[in-house]
Amino acid sequence: MADSAPRTIPEATVTRLPLYYRSLLQVAETDLATISSERLADMAGMNAAKVRKDLSYLGSYGTRGVGYDVEYLLHQISRELGLTHDWPVAIVGLGNLGQALAKYAGFSTRGFKVAALLDADPAKVGMAVGDLSVEPMDALDRLVRDRSIAIGVIATPADAAQDVADALVAAGARSILNFAPAHVTVEPGVSLRKVDLATELQILSFYQLRRSNPSGDTTSGDTTSGDTTSGDEAMPPQVSSAQVS
């Protein structure tokens, strides 16, 4: 069967596909040939209905009464995510974080390949990290072009983030992952995601506080609302953030 599914995968589903992918990779290492939505849900920390709904956006790849063929599903997801070939990635800013990223092995095993390292600091240029050496910023255009780099990672200080993003886009990158704690805007047609350590910790902090101090702070002493039953209500879920266009 060819496909003919309504090619519209909800945003929320897209963010979960990598989780399923990861879990499926684990399963593939065992000898199990198929997996049920329920088991996959357990592994990924989801619930079965959501898994099925998500996977159904890709097409009907399951078999009722049996489950999903692991290899086949892996193939479908990797095709959907574009992991059938490695994406060359450029890392900009080879400080603490940038170097850790550059040396990170898991990078290459998940569909990506560090293809260029750049830094504005002349002292850093020429330095070898992993099996690449750090290049100066003015080599960006050339590197992006010659190495077909579409994804750029920003690991510079916050105040350089926007400039670096602009440079990456100007050079031709169309996807950016920003680790700097700064808001960056990019033109429509370029994807941007961000990872911010402080944000994550602050979210944890919020719920941590709630748990030990259910009221707001100032006075009060109501709340307690809700059904709640077992003491486990003020708990968090999770998210990150990003943006496009």
Added chain:
Amino acid sequence: MADSAPRTIPEATVTRLPLYYRSLLQVAETDLATISSERLADMAGMNAAKVRKDLSYLGSYGTRGVGYDVEYLLHQISRELGLTHDWPVAIVGLGNLGQALAKYAGFSTRGFKVAALLDADPAKVGMAVGDLSVEPMDALDRLVRDRSIAIGVIATPADAAQDVADALVAAGARSILNFAPAHVTVEPGVSLRKVDLATELQILSFYQLRRSNPSGDTTSGDTTSGDTTSGDEAMPPQVSSAQVS
């Protein structure tokens, strides 16, 4: 004064408070005493209505016709997020990433303080990173207790993540930030958030693919990049994921 607001801040709002906080810190460095929802929205990459709605959950801290008092709002948000004092954080796993995190300055400037470093590798124990030295895992209980650590960061390989999480929880930590690409479960009452580089890149990859190849067929080969001229519709938004309990 007079609170009694329905103390229920939506999950989605909680994840954005840190962004507002960050933007407000920037504004506070200028001489502006107040800021409008519109300007704050610009800075944080949101829209004004959302900002107002979010802030309204904290209480009515704005002044119509004027905007929000920067200092006051900062204070309120930091109180809500529990940033009025520094949270001691333990980092487990001092490899590439763990060391970068331990040396990360921005940590301390955002309401957190690295209070303990732990690693299972005897070769790593004793090593100095920043101004702490790495401790063995069996010191975890003592460190968490003595240093009032509530938040643990996991930077170990994926296969150790669950064990480390269990150890952290057993020691008394109630919030965990997991950098390892593995699904970890924790008991109710403990918050868990995760950051996964590969997931982020894969999401970017998905949209990157969509842009250059609207259908969805395979045939890898090489990138047919050639810059797609500004297509501008199949674009992504963003999110991350996490989970609780």
Added chain:
DNA sequence: CCGAGCTTGTGATCGAATTCTCGAAGTCTG
């Protein structure tokens, strides 16, 4: 003191995402 001009706060609306449910479709056993 009044009216013009901003900007907030929030009810109402819209839409997206999650969860519930259950019929459909397959396997397996005897």
Added chain:
DNA sequence: CAGACTTCGAGAATTCGATCACAAGCTCGG
């Protein structure tokens, strides 16, 4: 081959989040 059992797929219901739209409240000029 029938019947019991498993598990998917997807409509319906529900929850949650984003956006709209506008009255209310504040400042300031005159």
